[in-house]
Amino acid sequence: MYLSRFLSIHALWVTVSSVMQPYPLVWGHYDVCKTQIYTEEGKVWDYMACQPESTDMTKYLKVKLDPPDITCGDPPETFCAMGNPYMCNNECDASTPELAHPPELMFDFEGRHPSTFWQSATWKEYPKPLQVNITLSWSKTIELTDNIVITFESGRPDQMILEKSLDYGRTWQPYQYYATDCLDAFHMDPKSVKDLSQHTVLEIICTEEYSTGYMTNSKIIHFEIKDRFAFFAGPWLRNMASLYGQLDTTKKLRDFFTVTDLRIRLLRPAVGEIFVDELHLARYFYAISDIKVHGRCKCNLHATVCVYDNSKLTCECEHNTTGPDCGKCKKNYQGRPWSPGSYLPIPKGTANTCIPSISSIGRQEFLHRGPTAYSTGCRKEVSKRMSATTSSCTARTEGRATTTCAACVRPRTRASCARSCGARRRAAAAPTRARGRPLPAPRRCCCWPRCWAQPAPCCSRWATSHRPGRVPAWEGEPTQREHSLLT
Incomplete structure (x- = not known):
């Protein structure tokens, strides 16, 4: 009885866990x-x-604010609570650690109470726009693997743009627009990721989904990475093979999730009304308690x-x-x-x-045969050999493919071999020296069995000895021209 009850509870827990974890x-x-x-x-x-592996990339970033002096506290100032303009007893003072709100607090460990957050200066210079650029730089290309999540301690901004860079901040392109009124702010029709499809997944949209509401549960803004993945891998991301296939064959899709820098452009703080209350400008500011960016280093799958x-x-x-x-x-x-x-x-x-280049696999053989001796097919076979998929040579080559690419070469013509063997035979008969060095003996010419004294198996031994200067032998009687070259 106890066992059946335990199994029932376990099955219920597995079901609930699968539902809670999309x-x-x-x-x-x-x-x-x-x-x-x-x-x-x-x-x-x-x-x-x-x-x-995918990890929290905020541990490795550098943050930059523009303008640099936009953080509150220098000089000290008071600000009002967002929901009540008459509660203006909060203070920001950069010289006091307990009252300071530097940018680093956007990336510290959350879960403490009270929460820590970065905060901008208030909108005391209204009607001049209160705008802030927050740039996150990695000095490295990274691939995003999860949603970008921004948690505001103040109300979510009325207007915001998330931008990305692929060239370390030299140029920027929009990722997504956020506004309480997309048509008025950016002249764009409001959309959400749910309105996209496989064919429009790269579309840059403006959403109103995250720019309204001032309650505690309305502080978060998302840039949906996984929802876009789901167009290819399914709603539960079960079919990752399909997603990887699309990333492999579609460069624009792969580049869409690749960044070197991110920039959060805060264009208008949360106002909450149609008009700005000029008598209580201390209630308008930006405050961010947490930013999450999950991804991995781009290493080109190497x-x-x-x-x-x-x-x-x-x-x-x-x-x-x-x-x-x-x-x-x-x-x-x-x-x-x-x-x-x-x-x-x-x-x-x-x-x-x-794969090894020619200079590293036998420069002497390369100089002897010339660059055309190493065929493209041979290089492909060497690559496969290193992947443990084959050990045979391709068409127009002889021998066995090795990691040195030495035996898998195009054999010289019979006439060329005969000419070389004939010269070496004559050199052996007459002890002539070239530049003070004796010419090679005939047995070193392993290109045709009949041009030297040793039997044909010599060539097969040379073809497996990983030495430069060998060409596999072939059978057959010499032609009249080849015979004349041999003598």
Whole structure:
């Protein structure tokens, strides 16, 4: 009886929890960059797309106010309660810690009583507009993963714009407009995120949803990130594969959720009436108690760790990449152009690792054969080899693809090999020196079995010895022209 009662209570708790939590507390994938797997050739690395965990990004930002002296308390001043213009016994004094309201209090731990908050100077210079720009900078590209939430200690502003930058504050573009009357303030029809769709998810809207009301539960303003995710992943964000697929194939969508800076433009404080009460201007000001920004460092799917050192965020890059955003290949790993990782195919994605460049895999062989010897197909095969997907060469190449790209090269023509072998045979017969160094012996010419004394398996040994200067052998009788070149 007790067991059945316990199971009933547990089932009820699971049901209630799922209803109360519309989105998963922790969602995301791609938390591993590489893992070791066993193949026919032994233990090898299997590379995959990866990204850092989502976290509270307000721990790493720098805040800037414009104008710089807009914070209250210098000189000290009194302000009135928002709901009662006759209660003007509140004081702001920057020189007294208990009465100061600096910008840092927008990002401290909430939950204490009384709450801490930043506050602006009052609207004592009316009718001059009371406007404030609050800029949040990370000096790093970040990807937003959750709603931006701004909690006001005063009434929510009558007019506000949330803006973003992708170039560290050099240029700005609007994210969303907020107003009590969108048509009057910004000449835009009011909308909400619920009015959008997959095709219009990138539309910049003006909403009146967060700019009215002066009760305690009416202090919060949202910029809905997850509601926009839900257009692709479903209302409960269950189908994350669909969202990742859209982010992977639609650059504009990916850039929409990417920022280097955010700017909150407070254009008009909460008035509460049609006209401003000029006899009680001390009741008009801005006060923000908390700002939440959740996201992750943008590492182009080449890192799972983002470190904060010397007041700077940097990705700990994998896949032979480097840079603050893992945006380029390491030195000696530029065998193909850099490319970001890919979410596809689900669930591991594609690492798009940087592969060794020619200079790092055998400069002597490169100089001997020339740059055309390393075919594009070979480089692709080497990339796959490093991803443990294949070990064979592509068309127009011979040998086995290796991480050095040495055996997977285009063989020289038979005439070219015959000419080279003939020259070396004649050099061996007559001990001639070139620039003080003896010419190679004929057995070093591993391009055609009949041009040297050792048997054909020599070539196969050379093809697996990872030495420069080898070309796989082929069978067949020499043509008349090749025979003349050999003698």
